[in-house]
Structure formats: structure tokens, C-alpha cells
Amino acid sequence: xxxxxxxxxxxxxxxxxxxxxxxxxxxxxxxxxxxxxxxxxxxxxxxxxxxxxxxxxxxxxxxxxxxxxxxxxxxxxxxxxxxxxxxxxxxxxxxxxxxxxxxxxxxxxxxxx
Amino acid sequence: xxxxxxxxxxxxxxxxxxxxxxxxxxxxxxxxxxxxxxxxxxxxxxxxxxxxxxxxxxxxxxxxxxxxxxxxxxxxxxxxxxxxxxxxxxxxxxxxxxxxxxxxxxxxxxxxxxxx
Numbered sequence: 001x002x003x004x005x006x007x008x009x010x011x012x013x014x015x016x017x018x019x020x021x022x023x024x025x026x027x028x029x030x031x032x033x034x035x036x037x038x039x040x041x042x043x044x045x046x047x048x049x050x051x052x053x054x055x056x057x058x059x060x061x062x063x064x065x066x067x068x069x070x071x072x073x074x075x076x077x078x079x080x081x082x083x084x085x086x087x088x089x090x091x092x093x094x095x096x097x098x099x100x101x102x103x104x105x106x107x108x109x110x111x112x113x
Numbered sequence: 114x115x116x117x118x119x120x121x122x123x124x125x126x127x128x129x130x131x132x133x134x135x136x137x138x139x140x141x142x143x144x145x146x147x148x149x150x151x152x153x154x155x156x157x158x159x160x161x162x163x164x165x166x167x168x169x170x171x172x173x174x175x176x177x178x179x180x181x182x183x184x185x186x187x188x189x190x191x192x193x194x195x196x197x198x199x200x201x202x203x204x205x206x207x208x209x210x211x212x213x214x215x216x217x218x219x220x221x222x223x224x225x226x227x228x229x
Binding site for chain 2: 034041042043044045046049089100101102103104105106
């Protein structure tokens with residue numbers, strides 16, 4: 001079946017450090033890929049998305065590039081802030097299907113001043 | 114507040130009791146999804162509903178769990194005879210009527226069930 005694998009957390013970084021959270025996927029079709037973010041005590045919010053190979057999604061300084069050849073969608077940010085502390089979920093949805101999103105297990109990021 | 118509304122935010126039940134979780138989707142959304150987040154785990158799909166129809170319940174446990182989305186009123190996730198393993202955060206999400214598979218779900222803040 002379809003699945004998403006993320007690097008395990010927690011990830012602890014100092015403020016202004018570079019962030020990478022790895023994500024790889026397995027899908028029977030041609031998926032669209034997403035990153036969602038969950039701040040403490042809240043629901044998930046869509047952070048960015050990419051719908052086809054080589055697309056780059058970006059938002060709030062975060063970026064991720066859809067790499068079909070490596071089936072990856074790694075999340076990056078050049079300089080993290082304390083306010084970025086949250087749990088980040090990689091996710092996919094198959095093109096042509098309904099909105100059944102498959103999530104990874106989430107990676108907790110803690111940014112310390 | 115025009116977002117997805119879930120209640121209660123926190124619910125405590127003793128083993129064997131029933132839990133009812135409610136979800137009102139965003140205005141204009143007629144598709145509702147329920148996900149469960151167990152401690153230290155990701156979100157697991159449970160069920161997808163449209164008004165008066167269950168479209169996909171492949172993630173629902175076979176027993177004790179049921180969901181509905183009536184023509185009027187909120188969607189309800191019902192857990193009968195709760196056990197400690199049901200303790201989790203239950204998230205509801207909604208999407209627009211004609212979402213065309215954008216993958217963008219709008220989540221509520223979740224209902225956290227604790228079973229004593």
C-alpha cells in the first residue's frame with residue numbers, strides 16, 4: 001500500500017540552524033506530496049505541497065522538492081526560529097483519488113534559543 | 114469562527130462507557146474525515162464521510178467504533194465500551210465539496226479522549 005516514511009525525532013536545533021527533515025514515499029500511482037505542521041495543542045495545518053516531479057513547494061521559509069527518482073520530499077529551512085518548534089508530517093495523496101491523505105509518523109522539531 | 118469545530122476538546126471516560134465526539138466542518142464543506150493520533154504515533158485514517166454516506170471506513174476498527182454525518186448537524190464519531198487503548202487524540206478534517214483531489218484538508222483542534 002501507499003506509505004510515507006519520515007526520519008525519527010525529536011530533532012533539536014539551535015536558533016538560526018539549518019533544518020532538514022527527510023521524507024520518502026511509496027505509492028502505487030503518481031502522488032501529490034505535502035508537508036503539514038502541528039503546533040502544540042492544535043490541529044494540523046498545510047505547510048506546503050508539490051503535485052508533480054521537480055516541483056518545489058515553499059512557504060514561511062520552508063521548502064521541499066518533489067524528487068521522483070529518489071521518491072523523496074525532504075523538508076528544509078535555512079534558518080529556524082523558536083516559533084518553528086512543532087511536529088512536521090509528510091503526507092501524500094494519490095492523483096485522481098478522493099482526499100484520503102496518508103501521513104507519515106511525524107517528526108518533532110524543537111528549536112532552542 | 115469559520116474553521117472546523119470539534120467538541121469536546123477533552124473527554125474523560127471510564128472503561129466500558131461510551132464516547133461521542135462531534136465535528137462541524139467548515140462552512141461549505143461536505144466531506145469529513147476522521148483521523149486518530151495515538152501517543153508517539155502519526156495520524157491514522159479512520160473514515161471518510163459525505164452527507165448521509167460513509168465513503169471509506171477502511172481505517173475503522175471492526176467493533177465498537179461507528180461514524181455518521183447526517184443531513185443536518187455535525188459528524189459524530191462514536192466509541193462504545195471504551196478501553197484504555199482508545200485513549201488518543203481524534204482529529205476531524207473537512208474539504209470542499211468539489212476539492213478535485215487537492216490534498217488540502219482543514220483540521221479541527223482535535224478531541225483528546227482519556228480512558229481511565
